[in-house]
Amino acid sequence: MNEIKISPPLHEGKKTLAEQAYESIREAILTLHLEPGQDIYESELANMLNMSRTPIREAVRLLAMEDLIEILPQRGMKVTHISESKVEETRFVREVLEIGALRKVVEHWDEDKPVYQVLHRELQLNLETQWQAQAEEDFAAFLRADEVFHRQLLHASGNMTLISIVTKMRYHLNRVRMLTLNELKNTEELIREHGELLAAIQSGDTAAATDILTQHLRRLKVDIDAVKQQYPSYFSG
């Protein structure tokens, strides 16, 4: 009478080589350790990661599908250049999806439900972290907190498919953001907007919330020209 089901080992720790390769290479691309436009080769990556070409190939195919790597048949591969239009496309997709998720969250928001109380507290805590990072001029810490803030909000929508798409869109945006890492100039404004957003959600004002978030997400539009001039070889088109 096996009434008690033992949950499987959940072998989270055991990652295949292909999975490791995928994550390592993706991370290298996002942190610009593999530079946009750089030529890369299966055997080279295989050596670096101490494995054979087979798992590398699998990883690289996935990255190609995410437009992070370009495959040149029989010739090699290269890290995709940052494309201004691709960045704008992904920014738009992210905006639309994140607004959609937000609208859903606000519509379902109920101050009395513990779930939302917890979420509200977490977001407020996160906000404090953001202010602190700003005070200490720790831009990396701010970026992390910012990411968590948006992720928590998305998570509340309960739509995992949407979340995973937004995450992938972020890849392309983050490469640009990486290049502006030292520019702290408008973090204060960003954090203030996070606060206003939270207030709007709490008060159930859908229109205000979506307006704020739209505005917020469009800030990314500005800097790209400056960055392009500073690192022309990273860009295409």
Place this chain on the structure above:
Amino acid sequence: MNEIKISPPLHEGKKTLAEQAYESIREAILTLHLEPGQDIYESELANMLNMSRTPIREAVRLLAMEDLIEILPQRGMKVTHISESKVEETRFVREVLEIGALRKVVEHWDEDKPVYQVLHRELQLNLETQWQAQAEEDFAAFLRADEVFHRQLLHASGNMTLISIVTKMRYHLNRVRMLTLNELKNTEELIREHGELLAAIQSGDTAAATDILTQHLRRLKVDIDAVKQQYPSYFSG
């Protein structure tokens, strides 16, 4: 003085085995020739497609990333079950993205520009095809025309990234739709909505256009319960 650049052979015809495998397997899943929940094996697919396991593996990895296949380490793979929540998630993502694209199109719409005149004519032509298909009760033909209608509209937004995501969301929706293939009941309504949508776009009425499309896309919500009862083994959760 090679001023004229000869465009590369554009070896569109030359597809790698891995690409062929990807397309074949995906098509088999979407047409339900590979049934939801069915066990599949690398060697089996390799035999069916007359190639070795290597290109199959690459194809399968991509399909797994699109949630069309589930990989069970060291045990095999299976076609993912149709999940009610996954369908709703993808439906929502599609709705949000398609509305976003539509809004953009309407805002840029300009009756005097040839591009939009052409588009308008094409959409109207497509509409006639839809009516004809409906009259002949050729549901497959209607589905094709419907797909083209929406694709043309999306295409006008110019956002390729968005289009490719919507396409992938459609995969999951189409499997359900496939099961309701014989149900012609509300095509007439759907086509009428297409017409209304086109009129709203032409007259530049963003609010009306988005309302109609929202309504239109939400029709998919209805039938799923009936289908689930008819084909319980295809569903999970």
Place this chain on the structure above:
DNA sequence: GCTTCTTGACTTGCATGCAAGTATACAATA
């Protein structure tokens, strides 16, 4: 000098073989 051809040093594409993990049937045991 300017083409055209040949060669060779690369690359990826794919087939194959072996190692290792997993489920199942069945014998051994309490």
Place this chain on the structure above:
DNA sequence: TATTGTATACTTGCATGCAAGTCAAGAAGC
């Protein structure tokens, strides 16, 4: 009978070898 152990017939994970495509440099021909 119910439980445990074990052999075995699967599966995928990965390394490796070879075929074939691509590019670039230099030889050959004009």
